[in-house]
Amino acid sequence: MAANTTAYKVGIADTTFATVNMAEFVIDTIKESGESVKIERYTVPGIKDLPVACKRLIEYYNCDIVIALGMPGPKEIDKQCAHEASTGIQKTQLLTNKHILEIFVHADEAVKKKELYEIAKDRAIKHTHNAVQMLRSKEALTKYAGTGRRQGKPDEGPLRM
Amino acid sequence: MAANTTAYKVGIADTTFATVNMAEFVIDTIKESGESVKIERYTVPGIKDLPVACKRLIEYYNCDIVIALGMPGPKEIDKQCAHEASTGIQKTQLLTNKHILEIFVHADEAVKKKELYEIAKDRAIKHTHNAVQMLRSKEALTKYAGTGRRQGKPDEGPLRM
Amino acid sequence: MAANTTAYKVGIADTTFATVNMAEFVIDTIKESGESVKIERYTVPGIKDLPVACKRLIEYYNCDIVIALGMPGPKEIDKQCAHEASTGIQKTQLLTNKHILEIFVHADEAVKKKELYEIAKDRAIKHTHNAVQMLRSKEALTKYAGTGRRQGKPDEGPLRM
Amino acid sequence: MAANTTAYKVGIADTTFATVNMAEFVIDTIKESGESVKIERYTVPGIKDLPVACKRLIEYYNCDIVIALGMPGPKEIDKQCAHEASTGIQKTQLLTNKHILEIFVHADEAVKKKELYEIAKDRAIKHTHNAVQMLRSKEALTKYAGTGRRQGKPDEGPLRM
Amino acid sequence: MAANTTAYKVGIADTTFATVNMAEFVIDTIKESGESVKIERYTVPGIKDLPVACKRLIEYYNCDIVIALGMPGPKEIDKQCAHEASTGIQKTQLLTNKHILEIFVHADEAVKKKELYEIAKDRAIKHTHNAVQMLRSKEALTKYAGTGRRQGKPDEGPLRM
Numbered sequence: 001m002a003a004n005t006t007a008y009k010v011g012i013a014d015t016t017f018a019t020v021n022m023a024e025f026v027i028d029t030i031k032e033s034g035e036s037v038k039i040e041r042y043t044v045p046g047i048k049d050l051p052v053a054c055k056r057l058i059e060y061y062n063c064d065i066v067i068a069l070g071m072p073g074p075k076e077i078d079k080q081c082a083h084e085a086s087t088g089i090q091k092t093q094l095l096t097n098k099h100i101l102e103i104f105v106h107a108d109e110a111v112k113k114k115e116l117y118e119i120a121k122d123r124a125i126k127h128t129h130n131a132v133q134m135l136r137s138k139e140a141l142t143k144y145a146g147t148g149r150r151q152g153k154p155d156e157g158p159l160r161m
Numbered sequence: 162m163a164a165n166t167t168a169y170k171v172g173i174a175d176t177t178f179a180t181v182n183m184a185e186f187v188i189d190t191i192k193e194s195g196e197s198v199k200i201e202r203y204t205v206p207g208i209k210d211l212p213v214a215c216k217r218l219i220e221y222y223n224c225d226i227v228i229a230l231g232m233p234g235p236k237e238i239d240k241q242c243a244h245e246a247s248t249g250i251q252k253t254q255l256l257t258n259k260h261i262l263e264i265f266v267h268a269d270e271a272v273k274k275k276e277l278y279e280i281a282k283d284r285a286i287k288h289t290h291n292a293v294q295m296l297r298s299k300e301a302l303t304k305y306a307g308t309g310r311r312q313g314k315p316d317e318g319p320l321r322m
Numbered sequence: 323m324a325a326n327t328t329a330y331k332v333g334i335a336d337t338t339f340a341t342v343n344m345a346e347f348v349i350d351t352i353k354e355s356g357e358s359v360k361i362e363r364y365t366v367p368g369i370k371d372l373p374v375a376c377k378r379l380i381e382y383y384n385c386d387i388v389i390a391l392g393m394p395g396p397k398e399i400d401k402q403c404a405h406e407a408s409t410g411i412q413k414t415q416l417l418t419n420k421h422i423l424e425i426f427v428h429a430d431e432a433v434k435k436k437e438l439y440e441i442a443k444d445r446a447i448k449h450t451h452n453a454v455q456m457l458r459s460k461e462a463l464t465k466y467a468g469t470g471r472r473q474g475k476p477d478e479g480p481l482r483m
Numbered sequence: 484m485a486a487n488t489t490a491y492k493v494g495i496a497d498t499t500f501a502t503v504n505m506a507e508f509v510i511d512t513i514k515e516s517g518e519s520v521k522i523e524r525y526t527v528p529g530i531k532d533l534p535v536a537c538k539r540l541i542e543y544y545n546c547d548i549v550i551a552l553g554m555p556g557p558k559e560i561d562k563q564c565a566h567e568a569s570t571g572i573q574k575t576q577l578l579t580n581k582h583i584l585e586i587f588v589h590a591d592e593a594v595k596k597k598e599l600y601e602i603a604k605d606r607a608i609k610h611t612h613n614a615v616q617m618l619r620s621k622e623a624l625t626k627y628a629g630t631g632r633r634q635g636k637p638d639e640g641p642l643r644m
Numbered sequence: 645m646a647a648n649t650t651a652y653k654v655g656i657a658d659t660t661f662a663t664v665n666m667a668e669f670v671i672d673t674i675k676e677s678g679e680s681v682k683i684e685r686y687t688v689p690g691i692k693d694l695p696v697a698c699k700r701l702i703e704y705y706n707c708d709i710v711i712a713l714g715m716p717g718p719k720e721i722d723k724q725c726a727h728e729a730s731t732g733i734q735k736t737q738l739l740t741n742k743h744i745l746e747i748f749v750h751a752d753e754a755v756k757k758k759e760l761y762e763i764a765k766d767r768a769i770k771h772t773h774n775a776v777q778m779l780r781s782k783e784a785l786t787k788y789a790g791t792g793r794r795q796g797k798p799d800e801g802p803l804r805m
Contacts, residue, residue, distance in 0.1 A: 014789045016774075019803035021790030042782040043789045045774045048730065048746060052737035056782070059741065077750065080727055083241055086209065088734040090249040093213035094256060095738060097220065102209060106238065114805050130177075130206045138203040138217070145175045145204045146182030159180035161275045244402055247370065251410040254374035255417060258381065263370060267399065291338075291367045299364040299378070306336045306365045307343030320341035322436045405563055408531065412571040415535035416578060419542065424531060428560065452499075452528045460525040460539070467497045467526045468504030481502035483597045566724055569692065573732040576696035577739060580703065585692060589721065613660075613689045621686040621700070628658045628687045629665030642663035644758050 008135045009038045011057030011066035017046040018071035020117055022103065025124035026067055033132055047072055047104070048081055051088030058096045065131050066100045069124065074107040082106070099134055101127045105152065123152035169296045170199045172224030174214040178207040179232035181278055183264065186285035187228055194293055208233060208265070209242055212249030219257045226292050227261045230285065235268040243267070260295055262288045266313065284313035330457045331360045333385030335375040339368040340393035342439055344425065347446035348389055355454055369394055369426070370403055373410030380418045387453050388422045391446065396429040404428070421456055423449045427474065445474035491618045492521045494546030496536040500529040501554035503600055505586065508607035509550055516615055530555055530587070531564055534571030541579045548614050549583045552607065557590040565589070582617055584610045588635065606635035652779045653682045655707030657697040661690040662715035664761055666747065669768035670711055677776055691716055691748070692725055695732030702740045709775050710744045713768065718751040726750070743778055745771045749796065767796035 010030060014023045023041060030037050040061045042053045047070035057063045068089055072082035082104060093100050103123050110116040130151075133140040148156035171191060175184045184202060191198050201222045203214045208231035218224045229250055233243035243265060250261050264284050271277040291312075294301040309317035332352060336345045345363060352359050362383045364375045369392035379385040390411055394404035404426060411422050425445050432438040452473075455462040470478035493513060497506045506524060513520050523544045525536045530553035540546045551572055555565040565587060576583050586606050593599040613634075616623040631639035654674060658667045667685060674681050684705045686697045691714035701707045712733055716726035726748060733744050747767050754760040774795075777784040792800035 016785050016788040016791060016793040018790045019792040019800060021802070023789055040782075041786055043785040044743070044778070045745070045771065045785070045793070045795070048734070049743060051734060052741065052743055053782070055738055056741060077723075079238075079241070080723070081730075083245070084727070084730045084734055086242075086245045087248065087731065088738065090209065090212060090245055091252070091735070091738055094216055094249065094252055097213065097217060099205070099210060099213055101206065113803050117803055117805060127206065134205070138201075138214070141177050141204040141206070142202060144177040145184055146179045147177060148180040149177040149206070151206070156180060158182070159274050159278055161278060240399075240402070244406070247403075247406045248409065251370070251373060251406055252413070255377055255410065255413055258374065258378060260366070260371060260374055262367065288367065295366070299362075299375070301365075302338050302367070303336075303363055303365040305338040306345055307340045308338060309341040310338040310367070312367070317341060319343070320435050320439055322439060401560075401563070405567070408564075408567045409570065412531070412534060412567055413574070416538055416571065416574055419535065419539060421527070421532060421535055423528070449528065456527070460523075460536070462526075463499050463528070464497075464524055464526040466499040467506060468501045469499060470502040471499040471528070473528070478502060480504070481596050481600055483600060562721075562724070566728070569725075569728045570731065573692070573695060573728055574735070577699055577732065577735055580696065580700060582688070582693060582696055584689070610689065617688070621684075621697070623687075624660050624689070625685060625687040627660040628667055629662045630660060631663040632660040632689070634689070639663060641665070642757050642761055644761060 007036045007038055008064045009040060009062055010131060011054065011061065011063030012039060012041045012069065013050050013053040013057060013066060014043050014069040015046050015050065016043060018069065020071065020105070020120040022069040022120050022124040025121050026069070026128045029125050029128040030132070035132055037132070046081070047085040050085055051092050054089060054100050055092045055096060058098050063098070065098060065135055067127065067131055068100050068102045070104045071120070072104055072106050101131050103127050109152070119152040126151040168197045168199055169225045170201060170223055171292060172215065172218030172222065172227035173200060173202045173230065174211050174218060174227060175204050175230040176207050176211065177204060179230065181232065181266070181281040183230040183281050183285040186282050187289045190286050190289040191293070196293055198293070207242070208246040211246055212253050215250060215261050216253045216257060219259050226259060226296055228288065228292055229261050229263045231265045232281070233265060233267050239268070262292050264288050270313070280313040287312040329358045329360055330386045331362060331384055332453060333376065333379030333383065333388035334361060334363045334391065335372050335379060335388060336365050336391040337368050337372065338365060340391065342393065342427070342442040344391040344442050344446040347443050348391070348450045351447050351450040352454070357454055359454070368403070369407040372407055373414050376411060376422050377414045377418060380420050385420070387420060387457055389449065389453055390422050390424045392426045393442070394426060394428050400429070423453050425449050431474070441474040448473040490519045490521055491547045492523060492545055493614060494537065494540030494544065494549035495522060495524045495552065496533050496540060496549060497526050497552040498529050498533065499526060501552065503554065503588070503603040505552040505603050505607040508604050509611045512608050512611040513615070518615055520615070529564070530568040533568055534575050537572060537583050538575045538579060541581050546581070548581060548618055550610065550614055551583050551585045553587045554603070555587060555589050561590070584614050586610050592635070602635040609634040651680045651682055652708045653684060653706055654775060655698065655701030655705065655710035656683060656685045656713065657694050657701060657710060658687050658713040659690050659694065660687060662713065664715065664749070664764040666713040666764050666768045669765050670713070670772045673769050673772040674776070679776055681776070690725070691729040694729055695736050698733060698744050699736045699740060702742050707742070709742060709779055711771065711775055712744050712746045714748045715764070716748055716750050745775050747771050753796070763796040770795040
């Protein structure tokens with residue numbers, strides 16, 4: 001495995017607005033993977049502060065990929081903020097040529113707190129696995145192409161007729 | 162035909178989120194075309210990861226054109242994701258001066274699975290033909306201008322009175 | 323007239339999705355104007371392929387101005403596509419410092435086919451006149467400023483009290 | 484006053500679509516101000532043609548600030564056009580580091596023609612005063628910060644409890 | 645503390661449209677913090693003038709971070725303006741690699757004037773504390789990551805089950 005000989009750097013950008021400390025799931029998953037991956041963390045107030053934090057992680061801290069963690073609120077204005085943050089994250093990827101995996105958990109994805117927590121955990125863990133795969137090769141995930149994989153809930157699987 | 166003497170490179174960017182492996186239709190169509198076209202594939206988790214994958218296919222793998230395959234979900238947030246992905250794909254084209262044919266099949270385009278599958282297949286095949294034409298010349302498709310061509314469903318044809 | 327001594331180049335970008343071949347109106351109008359204007363044409367599948375086609379017309383074919391022709395469909399997703407295409411056309415103008423006159427005819431602008439055809443024709447002809455004027459000087463249209471001119475329907479005229 | 488010794492250049496970008504010739508209010512206000520300010524005018528068909536006109540006024544005609552005048556129509560598509568124009572104007576400011584004061588009067592801001600005309604006039608005059616102030620210093624308007632100033636209608640004044 | 649030996653510069657961009665002079669809260673909070681932080685202020689008419697003002701504060705006045713203060717109105721068009729301003733602020737951050745903390749208070753966040761005033765004050769003070777922390781280190785806020793901090797209202801706290 002390339003990642004065992006070459007140490008990649010994964011950036012984690014997260015917020016004080018979120019109500020779940022998702023970065024812990026990311027850090028634990030990376031450690032459990034056994035990969036020699038270095039981690040840089042950057043915490044900002046809200047999701048709209050994430051794009052430039054991601055850009056700084058890439059440009060000033062040499063991260064090879066960034067995981068951006070956020071939990072947008074339930075109101076209309078929160079959805080607009082999430083859209084602005086996502087647009088900024090898109091732009092950052094194109095300016096740096098690096099992937100930024102956006103792990104946003106929306107407050108209205110679940111009614112119960114427990115369920116929201118589980119979504120956040122599942123999504124963070126699965127996308128961390130994705131990030132590690134993507135560092136290896138552009139075709140590392142090709143075996144799963146079109147198979148209906150989901151993060152935050154069970155896989156949907158490929159469309160069968 | 163120029164494409165028989167000069168080998169073009171077509172990039173295919175696809176996702177593990179999609180429930181149909183549309184890349185297979187693209188690859189088969191290129192092979193059946195008899196053109197000496199090389200293929201580079203890049204698989205990412207979801208549609209919002211496609212823009213930078215397309216940019217890397219163009220800048221690091223020298224693709225002349227890219228086909229971006231995605232299947233956005235049915236919810237409001239999915240439509241917003243599709244909008245963000247499309248905006249990123251627009252930006253990528255303008256930064257690279259290369260065409261990226263976006264083949265998105267929306268989960269709510271059909272009620273039945275069979276129909277959704279057929280839309281995905283038809284759209285992928287027809288746009289692959291478009292891509293091959295566009296590699297030849299900026300006027301290769303001019304004979305069809307204003308003729309109401311459709312991908313994913315039957316052509317509408319030109320407006321007749 | 324400056325345009326008779328200096329040959330300007332007008333780019334026409336159009337689509338196979340449209341159901342009216344609007345480029346013909348543009349070409350005829352330029353010819354009838356008696357101006358020594360050269361034309362470059364570029365045909366793409368749909369409106370979202372127009373922005374980079376316009377950019378290539380300007381950067382690779384030295385067009386001084388571009389006319390972008392499209393006919394977005396009637397559905398919500400079509401309106402979003404039109405928005406993404408328009409945003410891309412805005413960006414292209416700012417990257418090249420050239421005007422791109424966007425002539426979009428929306429499928430729901432008219433109920434009857436005949437009316438839609440007439441809107442497309444009128445809009446294409448009038449904007450071609452605008453393009454020719456704009457090539458001459460930044461104040462060529464100033465005599466019409468604030469006069470309520472419309473393309474695709476009759477002029478509204480200035481607001482009178 | 485600096486503006487009496489140093490001649491600033493104010494750009495005016497306007498449209499033939501508008502039904503009020505707002506540029507006249509701007510020009511009169513500048514003349515009446517007694518400032519030695521030069522004016523460059525640029526007229527385009529509609530609001531979506533304004534961003535690149537503003538950019539050209541700044542980059543080719545050395546304008547220090549630009550006033551962009553437009554009157555978007557009342558329909559949904561008009562609002563989308565206004566959004567695209569505004570986004571382009573934002574981008575232009577960031578690319579040039581110059582202010583562009585956007586004076587848009589929306590067709591549905593008033594029911595009566597007379598009222599719409601008065602809004603257009605008031606907004607154009609007040610923003611021209613703003614533009615002249617902004618040329619002087621970044622703190623010229625600071626004495627009015629948080630005071631609820633409005634253009635096109637009476638000032639709201641600061642929030643008092 | 646690094647900020648006591650190295651003087652950082654905080655930019656404040658605000659508007660004459662707002663009905664609360666939020667900059668005063670920011671200035672007082674910085675002074676009370678005891679940090680040797682310099683302040684540069686820039687006042688513009690409305691929120692859509694903020695992005696380029698922020699960019700100029702960073703590029704011409706060497707601000708290390710900027711606080712952008714605005715109070716969007718209650719109407720649909722105001723929300724669109726806020727979105728355009730926010731998008732411009734995102735872009736500015738990515739072009740300069742500096743954080744801009746956007747402190748927008750929306751007219752419809754409260755029914756009573758008193759409440760709106762308190763939201764504005766609380767949000768301005770708390771985000772000024774955030775700004776000072778962010779100047780120190782990318783991990784200065786990490787101890788609060790995922791703890792549900794809010795500005796303008798009481799903290800929500802971390803999600804507990």
